[in-house]
Amino acid sequence: QKEVEQNSGPLSVPEGAIASLNCTYSDRGSQSFFWYRQYSGKSPELIMFIYSNGDKEDGRFTAQLNKASQYVSLLIRDSQPSDSATYLCAVNAGNNRKLIWGLGTSLAVNP
């Protein structure tokens, strides 16, 4: 069974700190990796995507991918209260290109 696993949290960090979110996946053939942010009652919003090993930075967000260890992480620098949300990790694997989702990590940034 292909799976994507995330720590459900809640992860609580003070405003201005670095929030670190982790995701592991079981399918070694996975090709692309996505982080989505979802506010309560809203639809997921794409934050980052990464295809190659290493780091990818976009503003305050950095995605890190390690295919050998089968994990992908999201770092949020200078965390703001508006970053408080559930962060979903999604992995695209297999020939039918479907996304396999983790259950999400709840992040709370405290002022």
Added chain:
Amino acid sequence: ETGVTQSPTHLIKTRGQQVTLRCSSQSGHNTVSWYQQALGQGPQFIFQYYREEENGRGNFPPRFSGLQFPNYSSELNVNALELDDSALYLCASSRDRSYQPQHFGDGTRLSIL
């Protein structure tokens, strides 16, 4: 660039009824995926359409069906509604079947009484 739009935003049905949900893909996107998200859960893949043909299906019964039109908009149909079908239904479009990111609409909240 027009984003993904879904209609209706909210819907209340009773058990045994049928429902049709609609989705307009983002301009330039030819692939639409449908997801069901129950409260506190991650999205569950229902199926994907690419250029009007089904391109993969998740573990949902045949009473969940769909189609995609030549303009790449899509419909999700659910027959014989059950209480467990109550969820947020999400449509996402992407540029093609490749590993491009999917962009979501605001979803349709379906409640079954």
